[in-house]
Amino acid sequence: MLHIKPILSSLMRSKSAPILLLLQIILSVAIVANASFIINERLSLMQRESGYAEDQILTFSVYNFDPAIDNIKQNEVDQLILRALPNVIDASYSNMLPLSGSGWMDRWVDSPNEDTAKSTPGFAFYLGNEHLLNVMGAKLIAGRNFSADEINTNLGDSGMLALVSQPLAKAFWGDESPLGKTMYQGDQTVTVVGVVDKLQGAWIDHENFEYSVIQNIDFGGSSSNKTYMVRALPEHIPALEEAIRKALNAENPNRVLDNFQTLTELKSLTYSNHRLMATVLSIMVVLLLLITALGLTGMVMFNIQRRTKQIGTRRALGANKRDIIQYFMVENYLICIVGGVIGGMLALVLGQQLMSLYSLPMVPMIYPIISVIGLLIVTTLAVIVPAAKAANISPAMATRSV
Amino acid sequence: MFFYYCDLAWRSIRKTPMLSMLMVLAISIGIGITITTLNVYKTMSYNPAGDRSEVINSVQLWSQGLDTWDDFISNITYMDAMNLRNNTELGLKAATYRTGLAMQSDNLKIEPVLQGVRVTDRDFFRIFSVPFVYGSYWDASVDLRPAYQVVISQKLNLRFFEGKNSVGKTVFLDRKPYQIVGVIDDWNPQPKYYDPLNGAFNDAEEIFIPFSLTGQEEFDVWGNTSGWKFEPMLTYNDRLTSEKVWIQFWTELNSEDEKQSLQGWLTRYVEQQRTIGRFTDTAKIPAEAVQISDIDKWLEDNDVVPKDNKILVGLSLLFLSVCLVNILGLLLTKFLKRAPEVGVRRAIGASREQIFSQYMVEVGMIGFIGGVVGLLWAWGSLTALHSYFAMEQSVTGLDASMWIITPLIAISTAVLAGVYPAWVVCRTKPSVYLKAQ
Numbered sequence: 079m080l081h082i083k084p085i086l087s088s089l090m091r092s093k094s095a096p097i098l099l100l101l102q103i104i105l106s107v108a109i110v111a112n113a114s115f116i117i118n119e120r121l122s123l124m125q126r127e128s129g130y131a132e133d134q135i136l137t138f139s140v141y142n143f144d145p146a147i148d149n150i151k152q153n154e155v156d157q158l159i160l161r162a163l164p165n166v167i168d169a170s171y172s173n174m175l176p177l178s179g180s181g182w183m184d185r186w187v188d189s190p191n192e193d194t195a196k197s198t199p200g201f202a203f204y205l206g207n208e209h210l211l212n213v214m215g216a217k218l219i220a221g222r223n224f225s226a227d228e229i230n231t232n233l234g235d236s237g238m239l240a241l242v243s244q245p246l247a248k249a250f251w252g253d254e255s256p257l258g259k260t261m262y263q264g265d266q267t268v269t270v271v272g273v274v275d276k277l278q279g280a281w282i283d284h285e286n287f288e289y290s291v292i293q294n295i296d297f298g299g300s301s302s303n304k305t306y307m308v309r310a311l312p313e314h315i316p317a318l319e320e321a322i323r324k325a326l327n328a329e330n331p332n333r334v335l336d337n338f339q340t341l342t343e344l345k346s347l348t349y350s351n352h353r354l355m356a357t358v359l360s361i362m363v364v365l366l367l368l369i370t371a372l373g374l375t376g377m378v379m380f381n382i383q384r385r386t387k388q389i390g391t392r393r394a395l396g397a398n399k400r401d402i403i404q405y406f407m408v409e410n411y412l413i414c415i416v417g418g419v420i421g422g423m424l425a426l427v428l429g430q431q432l433m434s435l436y437s438l439p440m441v442p443m444i445y446p447i448i449s450v451i452g453l454l455i456v457t458t459l460a461v462i463v464p465a466a467k468a469a470n471i472s473p474a475m476a477t478r479s480v
Numbered sequence: 481m482f483f484y485y486c487d488l489a490w491r492s493i494r495k496t497p498m499l500s501m502l503m504v505l506a507i508s509i510g511i512g513i514t515i516t517t518l519n520v521y522k523t524m525s526y527n528p529a530g531d532r533s534e535v536i537n538s539v540q541l542w543s544q545g546l547d548t549w550d551d552f553i554s555n556i557t558y559m560d561a562m563n564l565r566n567n568t569e570l571g572l573k574a575a576t577y578r579t580g581l582a583m584q585s586d587n588l589k590i591e592p593v594l595q596g597v598r599v600t601d602r603d604f605f606r607i608f609s610v611p612f613v614y615g616s617y618w619d620a621s622v623d624l625r626p627a628y629q630v631v632i633s634q635k636l637n638l639r640f641f642e643g644k645n646s647v648g649k650t651v652f653l654d655r656k657p658y659q660i661v662g663v664i665d666d667w668n669p670q671p672k673y674y675d676p677l678n679g680a681f682n683d684a685e686e687i688f689i690p691f692s693l694t695g696q697e698e699f700d701v702w703g704n705t706s707g708w709k710f711e712p713m714l715t716y717n718d719r720l721t722s723e724k725v726w727i728q729f730w731t732e733l734n735s736e737d738e739k740q741s742l743q744g745w746l747t748r749y750v751e752q753q754r755t756i757g758r759f760t761d762t763a764k765i766p767a768e769a770v771q772i773s774d775i776d777k778w779l780e781d782n783d784v785v786p787k788d789n790k791i792l793v794g795l796s797l798l799f800l801s802v803c804l805v806n807i808l809g810l811l812l813t814k815f816l817k818r819a820p821e822v823g824v825r826r827a828i829g830a831s832r833e834q835i836f837s838q839y840m841v842e843v844g845m846i847g848f849i850g851g852v853v854g855l856l857w858a859w860g861s862l863t864a865l866h867s868y869f870a871m872e873q874s875v876t877g878l879d880a881s882m883w884i885i886t887p888l889i890a891i892s893t894a895v896l897a898g899v900y901p902a903w904v905v906c907r908t909k910p911s912v913y914l915k916a917q
Contacts, residue, residue, distance in 0.1 A: 143582030
């Protein structure tokens with residue numbers, strides 16, 4: 079019923095236009111498949127749950143430039159001031175900021191004997207006091223948090239305790255509970271006391287992004303440069319920066335307060351490259367489809383003008399309007415499907431190139447298939463208008479110019 | 481004749497406004513996207529060292545233990561940096577890292593500023609050709625016996641000393657007095673090739689202090705510190721004696737001989753360090769456990785141009801080729817429609833070459849308009865990149881070379897797309913169309 083044979087033979091007669099169309103579709107499928115794969119990959123990276131109360135956390139840095147300042151004491155005083163501020167839920171020092179792209183990475187081993195010890199994967203190494211967990215808004219799912227009297231101020235202290243993220247616990251201990259396990263860093267021992275559901279690190283593209291540890295060290299006294307996290311309800315955050323500046327500068331003006339950012343802002347900044355890539359590629363795909371559709375419409379219109387006489391003759395010989403529309407549609411689909419198959423293969427080859435050059439994962443088959451389906455829909459829309467116009471050519475046209 | 485063809489082309493473009501607009505749209509979007517990605521790529525892959533790229537070299541050492549990193553790390557340890565600084569065979573040499581200090585002057589009315597500070601040796605200024613407005617770098621003796629001397633930027637000089645010659649004056653860094661020995665002119669190489677490790681497009685530091693102060697002043701490190709074994713860092717001295725890497729080392733090598741002699745020195749150095757129990761990963765022979773990178777290699781190794789950017793350039797070139805094929809189809813359509821007209825012209829005596837060049841002029845005109853519009857697209861999208869994605873101004877400013885590259889791409893795209901249709905149409909046989917009339 080589809081009259082594929084006459085359509086094919088008419089395509090073969092004037093080859094150049096259909097070949098161009100074919101070429102365009104092949105290239106489009108290859109581009110759209112790879113682009114949409116990358117877009118999807120980036121979007122799924124961006125949608126990962128962080129485990130933090132992102133919009134409730136305000137972060138900032140303090141730099142005490144006066145050598146006379148006792149950093150350990152100042153750190154304690156500052157945190158008390160922060161926690162006493164109106165609307166502040168909790169506040170804590172942290173040696174690194176989550177999702178920020180910079181921080182500490184470390185690992186433990188499971189025995190003091192260096193030769194036989196098994197090492198954990200590298201993890202984000204948060205140092206903080208008993209308030210840090212609450213400030214982060216992270217969920218403790220087993221064990222306990224540190225208590226106030228367990229907090230150390232130095233890396234060399236004894237009595238090290240740690241909270242580990244669930245993914246890290248799973249990766250190293252499997253189904254066994256990590257609670258109570260003793261781990262080693264050189265001669266120093268660390269006891270795991272709690273498991274946190276989710277606690278992302280600082281490096282969004284690192285394979286160990288979900289592996290994190292909080293250790294019971296308030297390290298804010300170790301240097302003059304430090305970061306704090308303050309938790310408050312989102313509606314109170316905007317006024318908080320001014321309040322913090324005022325309160326801390328009143329206590330001691332010899333310092334620079336800087337980098338006030340909510341965790342949401344920090345995250346958005348860290349992910350901006352991925353967002354950029356997803357946006358640019360999306361725009362590219364849309365424009366590509368638009369250009370292909372417009373080009374196709376233009377060519378079909380021209381074809382119809384050229385074949386006015388032929389169409390009129392067909393109509394005069396008894397073809398109804400549906401037949402005419404069908405003719406153009408089938409012609410389009412033939413080209414699309416052939417182009418789609420070749421383009422799909424090209425997409426996979428291109429994907430393979432990208433994979434080997436930039437260690438991107440392989441493009442799954444589904445992307446070329448979806449791209450071809452998308453292209454079929456777009457070209458249908460592009461062809462249907464001129465085809466309907468062609469169907470309106472009256473049979474009388476066929477005889478007029480003869 | 482050329483202007484007559486231009487006139488004809490313009491008439492023809494106006495006669496089919498929709499089709500012409502479609503073609504201009506296709507070519508301009510293709511060019512807009514290509515120029516945008518090319519521009520970002522070009523500015524990112526720019527080598528600020530220019531013809532000194534091969535002269536300026538950094539040193540990396542395979543000082544790590546077994547099963548650590550797969551590649552050379554850009555930084556080296558303090559111990560190695562000190563030993564390299566003491567290598568008298570080298571001409572210009574400088575160890576460097578980044579810290580941050582709060583700067584004040586005698587004038588307490590001026591608020592203190594917290595600034596990124598470059599800790600380095602005097603040769604740094606010569607290796608990287610840093611321009612001075614007043615004074616100069618510190619004396620060679622300062623690199624051996626620490627002194628509180630500082631070089632500041634003209635911007636800070638304006639802020640604290642109203643731009644006057646401040647050499648000899650005192651500023652306070654974290655409350656400690658430092659004597660100004662030099663003021664440098666605006667100097668902000670992009671990418672920040674002397675230290676791309678923490679943001680290759682960050683601004684250059686504006687305060688420079690002697691590396692020799694490191695031991696006594698215990699400056700915080702505002703850069704990467706990486707270690708491969710467990711070493712507690714309880715004191716600053718632990719850092720200085722550790723295997724942790726955090727310092728970059730630069731030197732100037734003016735000839736292949738100088739490079740060979742440094743290579744030889746480093747090889748002997750590795751052998752010597754191995755005998756005292758360092759450089760424990762002996763899988764590499766000593767000569768391969770050292771790496772001397774010129775600026776090209778250094779920028780490449782430090783991924784100054786993100787991979788995403790290369791992918792975008794590739795995809796946008798493919799995109800442009802789709803546009804090209806698209807225009808080719810449309811031009812073929814358009815030209816064939818005018819075959820009867822060409823038949824008449826041929827019959828009256830126009831040669832094939834004339835017909836061909838007439839149509840190529842038309843194609844070139846479409847390409848030109850498309851290029852201009854495409855440049856507008858590119859400018860718009862670069863502005864958008866700057867404002868919505870926090871991309872640095874230096875990367876999103878339209879590179880001067882784009883004024884040449886754009887029309888070149890535009891016209892060549894159009895010509896590529898136009899040759900076949902123009903060739904088809906100029907071969908029109910007059911007789912066919914004359915008969916049909």
